[in-house]
Amino acid sequence: EIVLTQSPGTLSLSPGERATLSCRASQNVSSSYLAWYQQKPGQAPRLLIYGASSRATGIPDRFSGSGSGTDFTLTISRLEPEDFAVYYCQQYGRSPGTFGQGTKVEIK
Amino acid sequence: EVQLVQSGAEVKKPGESLKISCKGSGYSFTNYWIGWVRQMPGKGLEWMGIIYPGDSDTRYNPSFQGQVTISVDKSISTAYLQWSGLKASDTAMYYCVKCGWLLEWLSPYDYWGQGTLVTVSS
Numbered sequence: 001e002i003v004l005t006q007s008p009g010t011l012s013l014s015p016g017e018r019a020t021l022s023c024r025a026s027q028n029v030s031s032s033y034l035a036w037y038q039q040k041p042g043q044a045p046r047l048l049i050y051g052a053s054s055r056a057t058g059i060p061d062r063f064s065g066s067g068s069g070t071d072f073t074l075t076i077s078r079l080e081p082e083d084f085a086v087y088y089c090q091q092y093g094r095s096p097g098t099f100g101q102g103t104k105v106e107i108k
Numbered sequence: 109e110v111q112l113v114q115s116g117a118e119v120k121k122p123g124e125s126l127k128i129s130c131k132g133s134g135y136s137f138t139n140y141w142i143g144w145v146r147q148m149p150g151k152g153l154e155w156m157g158i159i160y161p162g163d164s165d166t167r168y169n170p171s172f173q174g175q176v177t178i179s180v181d182k183s184i185s186t187a188y189l190q191w192s193g194l195k196a197s198d199t200a201m202y203y204c205v206k207c208g209w210l211l212e213w214l215s216p217y218d219y220w221g222q223g224t225l226v227t228v229s230s
Contacts, residue, residue, distance in 0.1 A: 035216040037153075044203055044223055045153065050216035057218075088153055092214050096169035099153040 002027050002091050006100035012108040019076040021103045023089035028069050033093030036065055036074045039102075040085045048087075049074065079105070110134040112142075112204050112221035119227045120194050127190035128224045130204030137185040138162045141207040141215065144178060144189045147223075148200045156202075158213050159187060167213060194228045201225050 003026040013019055023034070032052035037045040047056040049065035052072055062077040076083055084107050089100040115129045132142065143158035157168040161182045168178070179188045187204055201223045208218035 033214060037217075044220035045217075046220070047208070047216055047218050050208065056216075090153070090216070092216055095167060095214070096171070097155040097214075099155070101152045 001096055002029065002094055002098050004089050004091060004098055004100035006087075006089060006103045008103060009101075010104045010106060012106050013079055014108045015079050015081055017079050019074075019079055019083070019105055021074040021076075021087055021089075021105075023067075023072040023074070023100050025070040025072070025091060027094075029072070029091045030093035032068050033091060034065075034067070034072050035090045035092060036063075037088045037090065038083075038085050039088065045088065076105075081107075110206065110219050112206060112219055114202075114204055114221040114224045117225040117227070119229070121230055122193075122195055122228055124194050124228075125190070125192050126194055126226065127188050128202060128226070130187045130189075130221050132185045132187070132206065135206070138182050139210055141211075141213040142180070142187045143205045143207065143213075143217065144176075144187075145203045145205055145217075145220075146172075146200045147203065156189070158207070160213065161185075161187070194226075196228050196230075198226060199228045 005024045007022045034052045036049040039045040053065045086102045138161045144156040146154045156172045157178045159166045159178045161180045177190045204221040205217035206219040207215035209215040
């Protein structure tokens with residue numbers, strides 16, 4: 001199975017700062033079938049990005065995704081208070097679909 | 109409005125059986141794969157398996173094959189996840205998810221249920 005490694009484990013930033021999250025795959029992710037999800041405490045995850053760079057419906061444009069092959073990035077251009085959460089990447093191009101271990105974005 | 113509504117929290121003893129449910133509404137239930145994702149306490153997300161309501165075609169993560177059964181009743185737009193003999197290690201939150209692409213199971217998950225917390229303890 002494809003193993004996804006996210007870094008850093010925790011990102012401590014202030015509102016208004018830029019956040020850059022990394023997701024590295026152990027094998028090529030076919031057709032950029034890479035998604036990002038946001039999970040807040042006590043809530044289900046929410047789809048942010050699919051196809052490595054396409055924003056899901058209703059997602060603000062401060063969220064952007066990039067990358068291909070084995071290296072992918074989620075960028076939050078200016079952190080809003082509601083953006084502090086855990087972020088997971090997922091590859092869905094090959095079964096079993098796998099998730100990264102998550103990056104927690106916390107308030108500094 | 110698309111909704112996935114899951115059954116309520118469960119507390120069970122080791123060895124007991126359990127079936128939890130996920131009812132879809134607001135979309136064509138039979139045309140989108142629906143899956144299950146596990147989240148153990150304080151941990152990340154794990155894909156368990158997925159089913160196509162149209163014909164009950166089912167795929168499992170090898171890590172969960174034989175440990176759980178995924179089924180569906182398309183007449184009531186409901187998917188199920190069941191265990192025949194629970195273990196303490198099955199204690200987790202379980203989410204049902206809807207695949208975002210018509211007819212495709214290799215797909216991002218655009219809607220998630222609210223989760224069902226399963227606690228297994230003697």
